[in-house]
Amino acid sequence: MASTRRSVLAALIASPVLVMADSELSAAAPAFGLDLTPACRDGDEQTVVQTEGPYFKPNAPLKRDLAVDAPKAERITIGGFVLDTACRPVPKTLVQIWHANELGVYDTKGYKLRGYQYADDDGRWWFSTIVPAAYAGRTRHYHFKVQRPRGRILTTQLYFPGERLNDQDSLFDRRLAMRVNSSDDGRFGRFDFVV
DSSP: OOOOOHHHHHHHHTTEEEEEEEEEEOOOTTOOOOOOOOOOOOTTTOOOOOOOOTTTTTTTTTTSSOGGGGTTEEEEEEEEEEEOSSOOBBBTTTEEEOOOOOTTTOOOOSSSTTTEEEEEEEEEEEEEEEOOOBBBHHHHHOOOOOOOOTEEEEEEEEEEETTTTTGGGGTTTGGGGOOEEEEEEEEEEOOOOOO
């Protein structure tokens, strides 16, 4: 069953809810069964930087639903939070995504499977998209640019855990692997950017 916007928002709202406990932030279990986010503590490391690759295009559209660009492909919802190094949400952060289609091809003429949005007041972001195919030399991945208000741009990539091509991709970094889960409401990938 395809995930609905309502179910995704409900899952992200409920997962993980950041709460203060003994002067340390902790996380509650996500509603859609993903593993807990590791406990936050002051001094968490920023998300690893990676190359933007040759397929970045400026001026992507404000767009959350990229799955409409590839209606026959396997759908997935990816999302999480944008946090600072003290594990505080960073609202209004620009989150931009682009990736290959289900055949491993990027749209270089238009803006299919490309878009951006702003994290909400609690630092939440999400996209409804598809599972991209691997292609020569690369495992499945998503490209991102993340920029907090008036901040520097983080350029990175996110990966699927357990892919057989991960070990053959020289750019793969396990620290950038999403937590992925399937449920009756669809497939979900979770990653929290630390900027």
